[in-house]
Amino acid sequence: MFETDLDELATADLLESAVEHRVAANRADARLLEHAQIYADRFHPSSCGVRPGRRSCDGRERAVVLGGEGCPEIAEFAIAEFGVVLGISPMVAARFIGEALALRHRFPFTWARVQAGDATPWKARQLASACVKLSQEAAAYVDRRIAPLIDSITPYRLDKIIRAAKLHADPDLARAEAAEAADERGVFVGRSDDHGNKTIYAKAPAAAVIRHDATIAAIADALKTFGDTRHLQHRRADAIGIIADPRYTQELLTQARNHPTPAHPTDTTTPAEGADHRADHRACHRAVNRTTGVSASASDGASAGASDGSDHSGLCPSGDQLEPPRDPFVDGSEPREPDLPADSFDSRAISYVPGPRTQPDPGHPMDPAAQRALDARLAQIKQTAYTNPTTSAGQARPGHTEIFVHLTDHTLATSNGVLRAEGIGPLLADQLTELVGHTPYTVKPVIDLNDTVSADAYEIPTRIRERIRLTYPVELFPYGTRETHHTIDLDHIQPYNPTGPTGQTNTHNLAPLSRYAHRVKTHARGWTVRRINHKTLEWRTPHGFTFQVDPTGTHRVDPVERAL
Known part of the structure; x- marks a missing residue:
């Protein structure tokens, strides 16, 4: 029209x-x-x-x-x-x-x-x-x-x-x-966003979640004690990384408990206002308990620690929205449920119980000097945790995490540019500091992915599997979405011949495929695949459609162009 x-x-x-x-x-x-x-x-x-x-x-x-x-x-x-x-x-x-x-x-x-x-x-x-x-x-x-x-x-x-x-x-x-x-319980990790963030969602017994939340709240308060002035939720996010190291966590909380807490001039709440708000907060908790059938202590310290001002039970009479912003990954994967206040089973105090809070701390950004001072103090606390711990706990070490980083020689030399971390995605070079944190790390030799590495047996050794994973971050089936983790199938592009020449299992003859794509290639009639170059596979479907898959994605090949 x-x-x-x-x-x-x-x-x-x-x-x-x-x-x-x-x-x-x-x-x-x-x-x-x-x-x-x-x-x-x-x-x-x-x-x-x-x-x-x-x-x-x-x-x-x-x-x-x-x-x-x-x-x-x-x-x-x-x-x-x-x-x-x-x-x-x-x-x-x-x-x-x-x-x-x-x-x-x-x-x-x-x-x-x-x-x-x-x-x-x-x-x-x-x-x-x-x-x-x-x-x-x-x-x-x-x-x-x-x-x-x-x-x-x-x-x-x-x-x-x-x-x-x-x-x-x-x-x-x-x-x-x-x-x-x-009955669905578990811990789910989402894909990275465009800024190097990941989402983790846990569905676990209420008691375990409450205790975990209380520990996160304690770590967030400890960070504030040592000079971290950022928003409460930012400190709680950092606590996720700290809590993965139990020894560091214990030392941080112990030193925070013994640290003389300075007065915070940014807190303008009067004592009467704070008391009224805490009364409303306790009333809100009692109301939730009546509706859910969960009993809780209304006044002990453990309950205060578990509530943390970030309690997800909804709106209190004071009108403060305590629920965090909705997250698309959480909403898309599992239903959101309110966190219940601590019950009598959770009344056991942790080593450092934060005092009662009035409302979520808005905080303010840290200048570079303050950030460097905080980083130095946290690094010192972590070193103390493993060399001269304040408590007499054993010298347990955190688990090791392996991170593969792809970057150019220019980025490595100048610390400016874009790099790619396996399982996370593209990051700015200065975000690598946040990724490594204060944890001791070991730099392994650079792997030249252009080298062809081979083995004589049908079985694929770890050194070849690792190179394939680093070369192809996603499976090589047209429009495949399976990321190349250690559990993905590696298929011989040219089928392995037990009586053939040596070196058939090599980085040039292997392709990462999901199990379904692997079965299609092996058993489906009419599907063919061949390697065009060291990064590109060409697939042909049973009805003659041709696609090329390379690191930039999947591309349909025009029949006329293919004939030329």
Whole structure:
């Protein structure tokens, strides 16, 4: 309708044009779902040949059901080609095909609305994904409830209604999922962001979390005692690195306990205000205890230490928001739960219990001189912890951590520039100091990754595995996302021949692959791979699509260019 330059459109016409393009995009997304459905139909296991002499345990292709009960099976390796031609990973491709099949076979009313242009395709996919564990009958119930509403309410309300419909459709499954979620415990580490930060999320018994939080609070207060004037949460973040060294932690807390604490001129809270706020804080804790059924001491020091002014129980009557900012990794991986106040089981005091706090300390930045003084003092405390400890504890050493850093000779000589740390990503050169910290470190010889290192046996020695990991930070399958850790598969590009020449296991003939990609390369018909140069692999799919994978990513090769 609007073929003119967008800059020349009136605002109302510009908005109408945006609506038209949104409708066209939804139509294209619906059409892509149809492509996925028909593609899956063509790779039903009944139409796929079986390679003779293969057993189910040797990695051969299997039939899988992706969209839930009632969806047809699909040959597993067909997913890989669909993903690479669309520029997505095999895992994302499997989810997309599963959602497309689920809409056709489990949610017919919703799918009819998508085809008619009355429902947004991504919302329909959200419905299919959320209900993948439901039986076919339960999914049909949800479909009837949700289809009329799917494009008339916000995504947040849609999610709540989907969950409510699931509870009505299959209460037994809902109870099983709730029990499974309640039993999920662990410590999860997220990927690094663009600034060298990582997120760690722990779901553990309440008592253990409270004690850990109290120790973090104590370390944060100890840092403030020695002159750290930064925001409380910054000091708590640094405490994560300190607590990994128990000996250092003990020495720091011991010296902080014996240190004459200076008055802080920045604290303008009057005694009466502080008392009122602490009373509100205790009242808030008692209110939480009544609602959760957890008993806690309202006045002892351990309870004060555990609450730390960063208690995540919500808003207190005073109006202070004590919950930390929401983190996208935490929100995306596990549900957030409020931390409970300390109960009688946690009333045992740690060696250094901080005094009661009124509200989170805003702090202020440290100038370079103050930062250097603090670093020197902390380094001295750590040295004392291992040479002349204040307490009589044993000389336990922290565990060793190995860090691989990629940098140019210019960055190494000038301390300016960008480097890359394995498992973290790109950093500025001066951030390396923060990464190493005050921990004793050993600099190992530089590894020249251009050298070809080989072995005669099929088994891959550690020295070769390490070089492969450093050369290729991500697997070499088209659009693969698996990072090259020590557990990833290393596959011989040219299959190993037991009667062939020596040195077949070498850095030039090995590629890091996820287990699924490894199985596709080894067992799927029609897939071929060859090395173009020392950094590039060329993959060819069963239907003739060609892709080159190198350190810059995956690139589709034009058939005409390939023929030249």
